[in-house]
Each structure stands twice: as structure tokens, then as C-alpha cells.
Amino acid sequence: xxxxxxxxxxxxxxxxxxxxxxxxxxxxxxxxxxxxxxxxxxxxxxxxxxxxxxxxxxxxxxxxxxxxxxxxxxxxxxxxxxxxxxxxxxxxxxxxxxxxxxxxxxxxxxxxxxxxxxxxxxxxxxxxxxxxxxxxxxxxxx
Numbered sequence: 001x002x003x004x005x006x007x008x009x010x011x012x013x014x015x016x017x018x019x020x021x022x023x024x025x026x027x028x029x030x031x032x033x034x035x036x037x038x039x040x041x042x043x044x045x046x047x048x049x050x051x052x053x054x055x056x057x058x059x060x061x062x063x064x065x066x067x068x069x070x071x072x073x074x075x076x077x078x079x080x081x082x083x084x085x086x087x088x089x090x091x092x093x094x095x096x097x098x099x100x101x102x103x104x105x106x107x108x109x110x111x112x113x114x115x116x117x118x119x120x121x122x123x124x125x126x127x128x129x130x131x132x133x134x135x136x137x138x139x140x141x142x
Contacts, residue, residue: 026064029071042068042136046126053123065122065136072137083120083139084113090132104131 020026029035045061052058081089091098098107098114104127105113112118120128125139 026067029067035068035071035075038064038067038071039135042126043130046123046130049123051123061126062122065126068135069137069140072135076135081138082116083125083141084116086138087120087128088114090128090134094132101131104128 024041025037026041027034029038042061042064045057045064049055049057049061055061090096091101098110101107101110105124109118113120119141120139122136122140125136128134128139129136
């Protein structure tokens with residue numbers, strides 16, 4: 001028995017993967033069509049998982065978010081910027097006030113993020129991305 005088979009029941013994995021694949025069809029993103037499908041899945045997971053880091057699907061959300069971020073990094077070259085500066089720019093360019101984002105996070109937390117005292121987590125990155133209609137990758141530090 002190899003080390004890999006000692007830790008993984010390959011037959012169970014194969015049947016579980018087949019069922020999962022029929023539902024999610026999760027793969028590395030190689031086209032705009034796959035990107036759109038994966039972003040749609042990510043947004044749906046964000047709605048279901050929310051801020052619950054102990055949710056059964058939070059690991060899947062992290063994985064899907066990483067696939068989207070990787071595709072964005074390889075296909076949409078943008079000048080590197082601190083996530084808080086991207087957020088500040090989006091707020092300013094749309095003429096918003098901090099209070100306008102109260103549905104996403106408390107104003108005190110937003111102030112802490114903009115001042116650099118707090119970081120943007122994956123869940124909040126997804127919510128902000130959806131709100132501003134941008135990729136969540138812009139809120140992930142490089």
C-alpha cells in the first residue's frame with residue numbers, strides 16, 4: 001500500500017468526485033466561459049456561506065476564490081495596489097460615503113480597513129467584489 005492510498009479511499013473519492021463533478025464541474029479556469037461559470041459559483045457560495053467560517057462549504061468557497069484569483073492574475077494584468085487602496089478608490093470614484101457600505105460591514109470596520117489596521121478577509125472580498133462588480137482578486141494582497 002502506498003502512502004497516498006493509506007490516507008485516501010480512492011474508490012470512495014472516485015464516486016464522490018463523479019457526483020460533485022456533475023453538480024459543480026470545478027476545474028482550473030482556461031476560458032472566459034469557464035471563468036464566468038466559476039465566478040457565478042463563487043457568488044452563489046458567498047450568498048450561502050456568508051461570514052460563517054465554520055460553514056460546511058467554506059473550504060469550497062476558498063478553493064473557488066483561489067481559482068478565480070489565479071485566473072485574474074494570469075489574464076487581467078492590473079497594477080498592483082493594496083486592497084485597501086483599491087477599496088478607497090472604488091468608494092471615491094463612485095461618490096460613495098463609508099455609510100453607504102453599511103449593509104456589507106460596520107463603518108468602524110471599514111474605517112479600520114481603510115486605515116490599514118484591519119485586513120479584508122475572503123468573505124468580505126467576495127461581498128465587496130459583488131457590490132462593486134469587480135473581481136474579488138482586487139481585494140487580495142499580492
